Amino acid sequence: MVEIDIDGKKVEVTEGSMIMHAADKAGTYIPHFCYHKKLSIAANCRMCLVDVEKAPKPMPACATPVTQGMIVRTKSDKAVTAQKSVMEFLLINHPLDCPICDQGGECQLQDLAVGYGGSGSRYEEEKRVVFHKDVGPLISMEEMTRCIHCTRCVRFGQEIGGIMELGMSNRGEHSEIGTFVGLSVDSELSGNMIDICPVGALTSKPFRYSARTWELSRRKSVSPHDSTGANLIVQVKNHRVMRVVPLENEAVNECWIADRDRFSYEALNGAERLTTPMLKQGGEWKEVDWQTALEYVATGLNNIKAEHGANSIGALFSPHSTLEELYLGGALLRGLGSENIDHRLRHTEFAPSEGVRWLGTSVASLSNLQSALIVGSNLRKDHPLFAQRIRQAARHGGAVAAITSPALLTSADAWAMPLKHWMVGTPGEWVSALADVAASVAAEKGIAAPALAPAADQISDGAKAIARMLLSGERKAVLLGNAAAHHPDASSLLALANWIGQQTGASVGYLTEAANTVGAQWVNALPGKDGQNAGQMLAGGLKATLLFNCEPAFDAANGVAASKSLVGSEMVVTFSPFKANMDISDVLLPISPFTETSGTFVNAEGRVQSFHAVVRPLGDTRPGWKVLRVLGDLLSVPNMSFDSSQEVLDRALGAAGVSALPVERLSNATTASVKASTAPSGAADAMRPVGIYELDSIVRRAPSLQLTADARHSASALEGATS
Numbered sequence: 093m094v095e096i097d098i099d100g101k102k103v104e105v106t107e108g109s110m111i112m113h114a115a116d117k118a119g120t121y122i123p124h125f126c127y128h129k130k131l132s133i134a135a136n137c138r139m140c141l142v143d144v145e146k147a148p149k150p151m152p153a154c155a156t157p158v159t160q161g162m163i164v165r166t167k168s169d170k171a172v173t174a175q176k177s178v179m180e181f182l183l184i185n186h187p188l189d190c191p192i193c194d195q196g197g198e199c200q201l202q203d204l205a206v207g208y209g210g211s212g213s214r215y216e217e218e219k220r221v222v223f224h225k226d227v228g229p230l231i232s233m234e235e236m237t238r239c240i241h242c243t244r245c246v247r248f249g250q251e252i253g254g255i256m257e258l259g260m261s262n263r264g265e266h267s268e269i270g271t272f273v274g275l276s277v278d279s280e281l282s283g284n285m286i287d288i289c290p291v292g293a294l295t296s297k298p299f300r301y302s303a304r305t306w307e308l309s310r311r312k313s314v315s316p317h318d319s320t321g322a323n324l325i326v327q328v329k330n331h332r333v334m335r336v337v338p339l340e341n342e343a344v345n346e347c348w349i350a351d352r353d354r355f356s357y358e359a360l361n362g363a364e365r366l367t368t369p370m371l372k373q374g375g376e377w378k379e380v381d382w383q384t385a386l387e388y389v390a391t392g393l394n395n396i397k398a399e400h401g402a403n404s405i406g407a408l409f410s411p412h413s414t415l416e417e418l419y420l421g422g423a424l425l426r427g428l429g430s431e432n433i434d435h436r437l438r439h440t441e442f443a444p445s446e447g448v449r450w451l452g453t454s455v456a457s458l459s460n461l462q463s464a465l466i467v468g469s470n471l472r473k474d475h476p477l478f479a480q481r482i483r484q485a486a487r488h489g490g491a492v493a494a495i496t497s498p499a500l501l502t503s504a505d506a507w508a509m510p511l512k513h514w515m516v517g518t519p520g521e522w523v524s525a526l527a528d529v530a531a532s533v534a535a536e537k538g539i540a541a542p543a544l545a546p547a548a549d550q551i552s553d554g555a556k557a558i559a560r561m562l563l564s565g566e567r568k569a570v571l572l573g574n575a576a577a578h579h580p581d582a583s584s585l586l587a588l589a590n591w592i593g594q595q596t597g598a599s600v601g602y603l604t605e606a607a608n609t610v611g612a613q614w615v616n617a618l619p620g621k622d623g624q625n626a627g628q629m630l631a632g633g634l635k636a637t638l639l640f641n642c643e644p645a646f647d648a649a650n651g652v653a654a655s656k657s658l659v660g661s662e663m664v665v666t667f668s669p670f671k672a673n674m675d676i677s678d679v680l681l682p683i684s685p686f687t688e689t690s691g692t693f694v695n696a697e698g699r700v701q702s703f704h705a706v707v708r709p710l711g712d713t714r715p716g717w718k719v720l721r722v723l724g725d726l727l728s729v730p731n732m733s734f735d736s737s738q739e740v741l742d743r744a745l746g747a748a749g750v751s752a753l754p755v756e757r758l759s760n761a762t763t764a765s766v767k768a769s770t771a772p773s774g775a776a777d778a779m780r781p782v783g784i785y786e787l788d789s790i791v792r793r794a795p796s797l798q799l800t801a802d803a804r805h806s807a808s809a810l811e812g813a814t815s
Contacts (some may be wrong), residue, residue, distance in 0.1 A: 094108045094161040111142060111164055112154040122166050123175055123204050125182075125290045126242035127154040132346065132401060137182070137242050139204070140165045141174040142436050143193040150174035163448060165473075172208075179208040182240050185220045185265070188290075193235070195292030197305035201240065209419055226275035229799035230283060232297040234346065239293040243371050245285040252348065253279040254472075254483050254508025269293070278801045279508075280476040280784055283354040287337060287347075298358055298796045299335045303327075303676050310664035311706040312339055314693050315353040316412050316686040317787055318603040320455065320477040321695030322349045326357070326706045333357045333687055333707060337454075343456050344699065348811055350476035350785065352791045357687070359793035360710075364670045366682040367711025377674065382712065388727035389679055396636045398427060404635035406624055409617050410642040411606035412788045413716065414691030416737045417746035418608065419615040420720040421640055426727030432625025432634065435612040437647045438605070438711040438782065440580045441773060442625035447759030448613040449577075451696040452601020453569055462625030463629075465493045465529070465558060465598070467585060468575020472507045472782040473802065478696075491565075493558045495525045499781050502768035513557045519776035523581050523769065526588040527553055532559035533595050543766040544584075559596075568598040574605045578649065578779060580771030583764035590762060604696040606788070614753060615744050632657030640667045640716070641683065643789060644676075649779070667716060670789055682713040686792060689715035690737040698753035702741065703810060718743045765800040783807075 093104045096114055103118040110133065115122050125137035135155035142153045145163035150171060165171055183205065189591060190196045190382045222236040226752065243260065250256045257277045260269055271277060277285075284534075286294050308327040315322040323339035336357050338349040369385035370377045380388075396404055405428060409421050418435065436442065458464075458481035471494075472479045486492050491512040494501060497519050504511055515525045523544065531545035532555045562568055570589045579585055586600075593600035604610055612618075619625050624633055630648050637658055648654035658664055658676045666677040668684040683689075688709045692702040709715070717737050724732035734740045742748045769776075783806025785797045 093133075094158050094160050096158050096160075096164060098164045099166055103352060105158055107158075110157050111144075111151070111156045111158060111162075112140060114158055114164075115153060115166065120166055122153045123208060124154060125200060125240060125448055126244060130243055131247045134243050134406040135246065137240065139175060139182070141178065143168040143171040152632065164733045176208045176210070179205060180210060180213070181211065184215050185237070186240070187219065187235070187237050189238075190237070193238070193292040194295040194300055195289075199292060200290035222377075225270050227271055228278065228282075228801070229796045230297055230351060231277055231286060232295045232300050233270070235295075236269065236293050238291045240291055241267055241269065242290055244288045244290065245269065245294060248285055248288060249279065251487070252284070252480055253281045254480075255279060257282075258285075272565055273388065276801060280473060280802065281348060282350055282481065283351045284338075284348050284649055296335065298355055303329050303334045308334060311704070313686065313703045313706055314607075314701045315349065316607045316693065317352050317356065317791065318350070318475050318477075319606060319609055319696035320345055320475065320619070320676060320692055321607065321699060321701050322353050322477060323701070324349065324353060328707055333360050343454070344695065345477050348477060348480065351506065352787070352794075352797060355796050356791045356794045358795055358797075359670075360685055360687055362795070363794050364792050365710055366668060366671045366680055367713055368682060369712065369748075370680040370755045372678050377680075382669075384716070385679060385681060386723055386726055389663075389665050389681075390723060393428065393636055393727060396662055402429030403432065405430045405638075405639035406629045406634045406636070407640060408437060408626055408629060408642055408644070409435045409612065410434065410437070410647065410788065411435045411609045411612045412688070413608060413612075413641045414617060414686070414737075415608060415611040415694060415744055416691050416717040416740040417640065417720065418612050418617040419740060420468055420717055420724070420732065421638075422615060422617050423732055424720055424724050424727070424729055426620070427724060428727060430627060431620030431800045433617055433623065434619055434626035434629065435609070435617045435628075436626050437642060437644070438574075438578045438649050439582070439626065440578055440649050440771070440779070442584045442627055443584045443764060445613070445618050446762055448610060448698075448753070448757060449602045449604065450610050450698055450758040451604065452571075452599040452760055453697070455481070455695070455697050455699075457567070458482050458569075459484045461490050461567050461569055463491045463493070463561045463598075463669045465495070465570045467495045467526060467563060467570070467572050467589065468500070468519070468576030468579060469494075469571070469603060470495065470575070470781055471573065471603075474574050474605075474614045474782075476784075478603060479507060479509070486510050491561045495522055495529070496573075497522075497575070504577070512555055512561060515554045515558070516554070519575065519579060519779055520575070520769075520774070522579065522776070523584050523588070523766075525555070526585060526592070527766065528555035529558050530592050532556045532596070533592055536560065536563055537595060539595070542588060544768065562592065562596040562598055562691075564599075568596065570598050570600045572600075572602045574603065574782065575779060577602055577605060577807060580775045581769045584766045584769070585763060586760065586762050587764050587766045590760065607693045607695070610696060610698055610753070610758075611692070614694060614745055614757075617697075618686070630654040630657060632660050634661055635665045637661045638665050638667070639677070641669075641674055641789065643668075643672045644790065646671075646786060667719060668789065669713065670793060672789060675777070681719055682711065683716035683719055684709050684713050688713060689717070692741050694753060698755065698758050700751050700753065702744070
């Protein structure tokens with residue numbers, strides 16, 4: 093440790109730290125633009141100049157290493173004069189357009205200009221003009237004249253996003269930030285560039301000119317999309333969501349969010365919102381009141397139960413539903429006498445539940461892995477924030493290997509991180525590839541290999557390299573992706589992963605698909621004894637089907653076949669915030685999206701995160717847990733009388749105030765053995781990757797996200813798969 097003096101205050105910091113780090117620890121603010129705690133040091137704005145004793149001139153605090161006994165003054169005449177001079181230079185070409193700038197009111201340059209800017213300028217020359225650039229549907233670069241060349245956006249792309257999409261061209265006053273040869277910015281994390289831009293050069297295209305920052309109320313929430321559980325600040329005006337930005341939580345999402353977390357709010361105000369209950373009568377949809385709709389559903393379910401038995405009724409729940417909704421859904425079905433409930437809509441193997449499958453480690457630990465083997469995942473698109481953490485591990489010397497398919501790993505740099513080793517094959521070859529790695533581990537350790545492993549002289553070079561990687565170091569993980577969980581031989585993949593984990597000391601876990609995949613398992617949104625699983629229900633074996641927050645055409649493993657099979661049901665009831673499943677449903681019940689209800693999501697590491705509604709329900713929309721509770725009352729289902737979502741949560745978790753599921757109840761262990769596939773020939777290879785912007789009903793209806801290159805690519809793939 094090194095001790096220095098900052099403005100008369102003694103501070104101890106790690107050797108090699110910069111003055112800026114010491115100032116942060118001491119609680120001393122030094123004005124800056126280019127410095128950001130998560131990015132490398134560029135030292136090109138010079139706003140952080142400070143007075144260092146014995147130094148002949150002011151020094152940049154962000155790029156000056158501390159030394160023992162150093163004396164720093166941040167508010168001396170020398171320092172303040174230097175800072176004011178830098179501000180004068182920065183404002184030479186900056187346009188005086190604060191009144192119409194989207195950044196106005198939350199602009200770092202605007203704030204610091206108040207304290208360090210002059211009341212007038214000595215420069216009378218014409219200001220330079222930088223022409224606008226079109227970089228896609230999410231980021232606006234209309235006013236690049238405002239850019240102060242801090243290069244935060246450039247460094248973010250290189251270091252956090254993993255791909256350098258922006259750069260600086262030319263020199264001096266002709267310098268410009270932009271893409272090259274007219275490309276768009278396509279990173280799945282690109283919206284973070286808007287947040288870190290200290291001026292109004294990069295702004296949100298969907299939010300542009302829709303509100304002023306001081307008009308917005310700020311309310312905390314949690315992302316309903318992937319299993320990261322990113323913490324959000326939802327900004328609201330007149331009971332309408334206007335913008336979504338990250339809420340910093342180092343243990344979960346740090347200070348970043350993915351673009352689908354940021355821009356999916358557009359769907360919440362879209363034309364496809366369902367705002368009143370609807371019944372299909374004579375082939376036509378008619379709006380009705382809640383009492384009529386719920387009594388119709390209750391009567392229909394009672395009649396079907398009486399005529400065909402309770403086992404003819406089933407429910408499919410989206411794993412993006414809240415914990416409270418999933419718990420009450422199970423209580424409703426089981427109260428009727430049915431065990432037909434499932435959330436595993438995209439799975440093609442339905443092994444008996446043996447434990448709550450989870451990440452196997454903490455989210456934060458992904459940033460510090462020394463080696464990681466990822467099986468069956470399009471990591472960057474399935475889990476952008478997990479990918480970002482693993483990317484940081486790779487940047488700091490960690491080794492990353494992959495077993496995946498050509499569709500998920502189109503090139504060695506498709507994940508925007510250095511891959512040490514990879515084995516690419518069709519999904520049908522993943523079990524043999526993982527068995528190959530297990531055989532190599534066994535050969536290295538001189539022990540017997542598990543079933544299906546090849547002979548020692550048949551082990552591939554790729555498997556040997558991955559095995560050696562996992563046998564070295566300490567912090568390591570074997571992570572199974574969405575496609576591995578959906579795989580027809582998912583049990584064999586898990587059994588092999590567990591064997592490798594036991595022999596190498598690596599943690600084993602699932603990246604887990606959705607916001608509440610772990611929570612759905614915890615509240616047992618799974619078929620009970622003799623209950624039908626999602627595959628069986630979607631094959632058309634039910635007389636009454638409840639579709640909660642899901643659309644089989646998009647959310648099922650075989651969407652086209654699933655939609656056709658449900659047409660044969662006597663009654664299909666859709667609970668959704670949107671006008672969904674209209675071709676197969678008899679009843680549409682408008683339930684609240686995450687912004688209009690209180691609820692809880694459990695992320696991949698088992699972290700329990702509750703949230704409140706940030707706006708009032710749109711039209712006659714009602715929170716899903718309340719709809720299920722009232723329906724339970726109408727059907728005389730016991731133990732469903734709850735007055736608040738908190739009561740439901742306490743019952744679901746078995747205790748109040750739980751912030752994380754107990755680790756001893758989370759398990760990726762399996763009694764399944766590695767066996768030859770019993771799935772139909774080609775079943776694994778028929779799996780289609782789920783695009784980043786088709787994951788759930790909200791992102792599928794967000795206009796700006798559907799204009800991105802990723803969405804266009806997914807649409808092309810879907811068209812090719814169904815044609």
